[in-house]
Amino acid sequence: MFPLWYSKIYTDGISPEATFPRTRYRAVRALLGSQDAGNSIVYHEPAATPVKDLLLAHETVYVESFLSGSLDKGSVRRIGLRPWTEAIVERTLVLTNGTISAMRHAVENGGFAGNLGGGTHHAYAAFGSGYCIFNDLAISALVARRDYGISRILILDLDVHQGDGTAQILENDPDIRTVSFHCGTNFPFRKMTSDIDVEFAPGTTDDEYLSTLESFLQRDPPLFEPELILFQAGVDGLDTDKLGQLSLSHEGLRRRNEMVFSLASGSGIPVVVTMGGGYSDPLTPSVEAHADLFLQAARDGA
Template sequence: MYNPNLPLVYHPNYSFSFDPKHRFVVSKFARLKSYLEQQGLIGQNLHQGPVGHYADLELVHCEQYVRDLYHNELCPKAMRRIGIPWSKELMARTFTAPLGTYLTASLALKNGVACHLAGGTHHAHYDFGSGYCMVNDLAYTAERLIKEKRVHNVLIFDCDVHQGDGTAAMLTHNPFVFTCSIHCEKNFPFRKQQSDLDIGLDPNVSDHEYLRVVEATIHDLLEQLNPDLVLYDAGVDVWQEDTLGKLDISWQGLEKRDRIVLNACNQKGVPVATVIGGGYDKDHERLAKRHAIVIEQAAKI
């Protein structure tokens, strides 16, 4: 049975008309919401955050960078590094999603667990974007909650197949945020940053070894850090058929991974906010169902 009161966060501007052949599937957010509605997981538990503005992200990003990004004044090289063509709709989504992650974290602090139907833009750095990520919602949420004195310390537990390089770089000097990235070592980004804990896995690692690492790591970190909040990037690009992943994790392995992380937090009484992270698939409906796994698992707690 699913918990009908699991707080979910979504905004209609997350998806918009976009090239369906582009590797980054903009429609996946709306498709994810639609799938969750079909599964009976959405009702009065759906929350909508405010529309964001570039000024919001000046808390953690270079002011000039976010202003130039918003006004389409970045140089062509900088936009190529991001990998998504500029549009007003993209900017609306880009600056709204971090506020959605912040709202998700706020709901998790109140309810124990909450899930964002977006988020996990961990390749965004202080003054540049990269790998389809323009601003860093994880860094923004952690920094804002700490600044507001709503939490003392935060664990960012990133299980996307790609290292959370932007998050690591942006938070390297913050002693109150611990960044952990469990990723495929021989994958993007090819110039890694230093997280507080990096676990780089060999290509083709399968369920048994992967789940052993995830379980041992989350339990150890919760015990050592006793965080006030966990921000969990449940990237599904570790799946064996993902077009940008190089691991060999089954669908059932994804379910077990999310169950391990969520149950570990629940058992320790640590609030956890989830974001969907990366996932790439030519079958867009299947991708939405893959991103739904963490939400389905959270609804079973």
């Protein structure tokens, strides 16, 4: 059984007036309900993230300002998701802990676990950005080290946008490695420096993308030899995506996921799978690609 963290607040905590496609969480959950005939996924509801976990990755002033509702207008604008609802704080704490909880499960039990949300890789230590408030990936990696003594952790970010916040938070960390595959001309326009950044030109198709990923994953000796992989599996590399500029197909994304999962299961490395961007309009192709991701994780991590 693949454990997947999910709450209705992922969708309901964002205003219907926000330009962000908030319905995607509910839609992916519904599609999984109809496609997961073998009941290979078991759902868990996350609790709120403890503040001490947030402080592993974020500056106190930022955390306190957000929690008390006193972030200035410019900071809120940089995050987006506006207009904010009363539930934005609870939503953020629950969404973030979905990834931390999946990490705990994967580390304690081995295998794969996931969050039907998260992957909030544009959140920096001192501010949020690009729909991201707290960085669930960086926080989960730092909790894994604090609570389980795991040192070699790979954050593999295959969203079409660079994991700039993750790179900044962990830039001086010797053990937690950040890898970002992204389109060079996309948001964020000012890129940070990950341990490894791989940039693709707009219009890149499956063959080039997958052969680059394959040679990265098949390096010998294996890169970093991680004890834990946090996989940001954004699907905004799809050719139908409004905010991505790559031209990957559904089959290309399935092959991408399979490469990551088979490497990890072959080496017995626990994997935490998060969502990421997906902005097709209409949204259906993004929802289908995220549902594929979790069904694949349920199959390959079993």
